[in-house]
Amino acid sequence: MSTGRWFRFLGMAAVGSLAAFGADLCGAADVHGSYGFQLSGTTTIGGVENPAPIASVGRLTFDGSGNVSGTTSVNFNGYFLGNPTTGKYELKPDCSVTLSLQDPSGGFQHFTGKSAQGGGRVELAQSDKGAGARGVMMRAPDSCNVQMFNGPYSFSMSGSSTPRASGGPAGNLSTKARVQADGNGKLTVVRGEAQASGTYTVDSDCFVEMDLTVSGTDASAPSKLRGTLVNDGKEMLAIETDPRRVAAARFAQ
Numbered sequence: 185m186s187t188g189r190w191f192r193f194l195g196m197a198a199v200g201s202l203a204a205f206g207a208d209l210c211g212a213a214d215v216h217g218s219y220g221f222q223l224s225g226t227t228t229i230g231g232v233e234n235p236a237p238i239a240s241v242g243r244l245t246f247d248g249s250g251n252v253s254g255t256t257s258v259n260f261n262g263y264f265l266g267n268p269t270t271g272k273y274e275l276k277p278d279c280s281v282t283l284s285l286q287d288p289s290g291g292f293q294h295f296t297g298k299s300a301q302g303g304g305r306v307e308l309a310q311s312d313k314g315a316g317a318r319g320v321m322m323r324a325p326d327s328c329n330v331q332m333f334n335g336p337y338s339f340s341m342s343g344s345s346t347p348r349a350s351g352g353p354a355g356n357l358s359t360k361a362r363v364q365a366d367g368n369g370k371l372t373v374v375r376g377e378a379q380a381s382g383t384y385t386v387d388s389d390c391f392v393e394m395d396l397t398v399s400g401t402d403a404s405a406p407s408k409l410r411g412t413l414v415n416d417g418k419e420m421l422a423i424e425t426d427p428r429r430v431a432a433a434r435f436a437q
Contacts, residue, residue, distance in 0.1 A: 208279040214303030215275045216248035218326055220390065220412035221308065222421035223319035224343075224432035227260070229312060236261040237344045237430035238317055239423040242269070243324060243390060243412050250274060252283070255389075257410050262346035262427040275299060281306055297321070319432075322414035322421070328390035332417035334367030335437060341407070343424060343431025357431055363396075371396055386413065392420060409433055 220243050226235035242256035252273050257266040271285040271292075283295040293315075297308040306321040325332070342358045361375035371382035373396050382396030394409040411422025411433070424431040 208298075208301055210275055210277060210279040210299055210301060210303065212275055213248040214301070215273065215281065215299055215306065216246050216303065218324040218390070219244050219246065219306070219321045220324040220414040220421050221319060221321035222412075222423065222432060222434070223308065223310065223317040224423070224430075225310075225315075225317035227310075227316055228314035235316065237346070239343065239430050239432045240317065240319075241410060241412055241421055241423045241432075244269075244321070246273060252285070255391075256285070256287075257423065257425075259423050259425060259430045261430065262348040264425050264427065275303070281308070283308070320421070322419065324390055324412065324414045325416055327388050328386050328413050328417065329388070330369055330384075330386040331367045332413060333365050333384065333386055333392065333420065334417070335365060337363045337365065337420075337435040337437055339363045339373070339433065339435050341424070341431050341433035343429050345429050346427065349428040357429060363435060373397060390414075392422070394422070407431075411435070 222241045224239040227238045228235055238258065238260045240256055240258040242254055244252050244254035246252050250272055253270045255266065256269050267287045269285045269287055271283065273281065273283045275281050279299045279301065281297040281299050285293050294311045295308050296311045297306050299306045304323045308321055309318040339361045344356045361373050364372040369383055369385060371384060373380045373382055380397035382394060384392055384394040386392050390413045392411040392413060394411065396407055408425045409422040410425050411420045413420050418437045420435040422433040
């Protein structure tokens with residue numbers, strides 16, 4: 185056997201052995217195309233003394249060669265910001281991911297994570313000092329329309345009040361409901377015996393703007409959400425945009 189064929193044989197044998205032991209294997213281009221992401225947690229970045237709640241959602245496009253661009257929206261302790269972003273990423277053979285994003289001010293945010301084989305889903309955590317946000321990134325359609333958000337969805341949302349909440353901080357929120365989307369911009373929200381309505385729009389870049397009413401720990405409250413469709417519209421990752429509360433939400437069929 186020639187030297188070249190021998191090394192190819194060893195490489196194939198190594199891959200086979202890793203697969204047999206269930207090891208994750210990823211190719212450099214497995215993470216490619218459009219993704220929606222959502223992160224939430226607390227942070228001391230930005231000069232705050234005590235950890236403040238933060239939630240972000242966005243859409244990123246990966247070129248398969250280490251470059252990424254997109255749009256992010258962040259609710260930081262009641263301050264809502266949206267910015268275009270660019271950056272770099274690396275997907276290693278063991279499916280570990282590093283991601284660095286730069287906003288228009290020149291600041292960088294750094295993330296580490298783990299990709300599923302094939303790159304359809306990536307678990308992420310911000311790795312900067314003082315950051316505690318964690319979440320997920322999922323492959324998204326290239327383009328969307330209002331008909332793609334259609335049918336029954338399970339809905340969950342959790343978060344905490346900010347100093348801008350009326351009457352001061354009101355504690356934490358955690359709620360679940362069933363949502364029926366009609367594919368034409370209208371919603372029905374059902375939680376127990378309570379029922380409410382809502383509206384939504386879907387942009388061609390798969391961002392969703394939504395107004396709905398959900399029942400929290402104390403009383404029903406209207407919520408404004410910004411989200412992004414993933415998994416061919418079967419799921420949506422979202423955050424609350426109201427200044428009174430930082431919350432992350434998810435819709436799933």
